[in-house]
Amino acid sequence: MLKKKILLGVTGSIAAYKTAELIRLLRKNNFFVQVVMTKSAKQFVTPLTLQALSGNPVLENMWDPSEGNGMEHINLSRTSDLILIAPASGNFIAKLANGLADDLLANLCLARSCPLLVAPAMNIEMYNNKATQRNIETIKKDGILISGPDSGEQACGEVGLGRLINFESMMLDVRKVISHQIFLNKKILISSGATLEKIDEARAITNLSSGLMGLNLAKEAYAMGADVTVISGHSNYEFPPCIRTIKAIDHDAMYQSIISNIEKNDIYISAAAISDYKPLYTPGKIKKKNENISLELKKTKDILSYVSKHFGHKFIVGFAAESENLIENARDKLISKNLDIVVANTIKDSMGKPKAKMVIIDENENTPLPEAEKEVQSRIILEHIFKFFSKAKTYDSIN
Numbered sequence: 001m002l003k004k005k006i007l008l009g010v011t012g013s014i015a016a017y018k019t020a021e022l023i024r025l026l027r028k029n030n031f032f033v034q035v036v037m038t039k040s041a042k043q044f045v046t047p048l049t050l051q052a053l054s055g056n057p058v059l060e061n062m063w064d065p066s067e068g069n070g071m072e073h074i075n076l077s078r079t080s081d082l083i084l085i086a087p088a089s090g091n092f093i094a095k096l097a098n099g100l101a102d103d104l105l106a107n108l109c110l111a112r113s114c115p116l117l118v119a120p121a122m123n124i125e126m127y128n129n130k131a132t133q134r135n136i137e138t139i140k141k142d143g144i145l146i147s148g149p150d151s152g153e154q155a156c157g158e159v160g161l162g163r164l165i166n167f168e169s170m171m172l173d174v175r176k177v178i179s180h181q182i183f184l185n186k187k188i189l190i191s192s193g194a195t196l197e198k199i200d201e202a203r204a205i206t207n208l209s210s211g212l213m214g215l216n217l218a219k220e221a222y223a224m225g226a227d228v229t230v231i232s233g234h235s236n237y238e239f240p241p242c243i244r245t246i247k248a249i250d251h252d253a254m255y256q257s258i259i260s261n262i263e264k265n266d267i268y269i270s271a272a273a274i275s276d277y278k279p280l281y282t283p284g285k286i287k288k289k290n291e292n293i294s295l296e297l298k299k300t301k302d303i304l305s306y307v308s309k310h311f312g313h314k315f316i317v318g319f320a321a322e323s324e325n326l327i328e329n330a331r332d333k334l335i336s337k338n339l340d341i342v343v344a345n346t347i348k349d350s351m352g353k354p355k356a357k358m359v360i361i362d363e364n365e366n367t368p369l370p371e372a373e374k375e376v377q378s379r380i381i382l383e384h385i386f387k388f389f390s391k392a393k394t395y396d397s398i399n
């Protein structure tokens with residue numbers, strides 16, 4: 001695959017030391033990295049470190065004839081797929097908002113023809129300052145994209161918004177900016193993970209869904225430009241902060257959350273393993289006895305059927321995890337629940353596993369996918385959904 005070129009601008013924020021790790025990550029993700037630093041950034045991290053990690057000379061001085069052909073203040077951004085400013089200081093954001101070009105990095109931003117992604121990192125007061133907020137609004141209006149910041153403990157000891165966004169979310173934003181955003185302006189709701197039904201105050205029954213499929217679908221949909229909301233049951237994974245996540249641990253919470261969010265979305269992907277039965281709840285703790293005991297299980301409401309009956313104007317995707325007759329059972333689900341697409345997978349090959357063997361079932365055909373990591377499968381599934389969704393003119397678009 002051809003490498004994409006990122007021009008990484010590093011400015012004078014205390015978070016500049018983190019760029020060493022960021023460069024490694026970008027290179028691991030097959031990017032060619034050209035670092036340009038501001039003078040202040042060099043107070044926080046040495047050019048030598050970033051040069052060694054990026055494998056390219058670090059540039060800073062637009063007046064140094066030994067740095068390129070003398071026109072690097074415009075050439076570098078012309079040959080880049082993206083300029084990423086990480087971390088972006090309050091000062092540098094102010095320069096962007098006003099179109100200043102008093103150093104090499106600011107010149108490259110002004111003379112660019114590629115997208116510009118800015119990851120602010122500064123003290124909470126500096127970030128909340130009206131001038132900074134005004135500058136951020138201005139650069140957003142100018143079409144500059146913002147990644148973060150995160151909230152949390154800061155270098156100065158204060159707690160709040162202003163930390164450099166975590167790299168997992170930043171990488172999703174990078175992918176989003178340079179990819180073809182097929183779901184731009186579309187809203188996708190995904191239910192994910194396992195539900196957990198309480199037996200008594202201390203015990204519960206659940207299933208082996210890990211939440212990995214839902215996590216990957218959410219991340220890929222986000223990178224494809226969608227506004228993503230996840231309703232997450234019990235999961236072994238954390239969702240990155242750029243994905244709106246609502247916790248719903250048991251069947252009833254899942255039902256309530258799905259029903260109250262679906263109307264706001266264009267597409268609903270039901271990837272959660274939601275309990276078909278739940279135990280009758282016993283208050284307190286059931287005392288241990290010498291003999292066996294039985295649990296009475298009550299049938300739960302079929303959420304997917306309910307959704308397709310009442311929200312059939314949305315594009316609805318179901319998942320079918322089967323132990324036998326995979327295709328027949330999945331096609332039966334597609335028809336009986338009136339779904340747009342069903343993704344069929346065998347439990348032994350997919351549930352709780354990093355990889356999956358899947359078949360996409362639609363009204364016309366069955367499309368088997370090669371066995372692959374769930375990240376790869378998610379991308380193929382979403383492209384398939386897009387193909388059908390964009391053909392389906394009759395679906396309500398909320399935009």
Ligand SMILES: Cc1cc2nc3c(=O)[nH]c(=O)nc-3n(C[C@H](O)[C@H](O)[C@H](O)COP(=O)(O)O)c2cc1C
Binds near residue numbers: 121
């Ligand atoms: C110790 C120290 C830490 C700083 N940390 C930050 C920071 O995290 N974010 C920020 O926007 N500015 C920070 N500043 C201020 C900037 O370095 C200063 O505004 C500088 O002019 C930015 O230059 P540049 O935008 O050209 O890189 C810090 C300054 C000092 C002395």
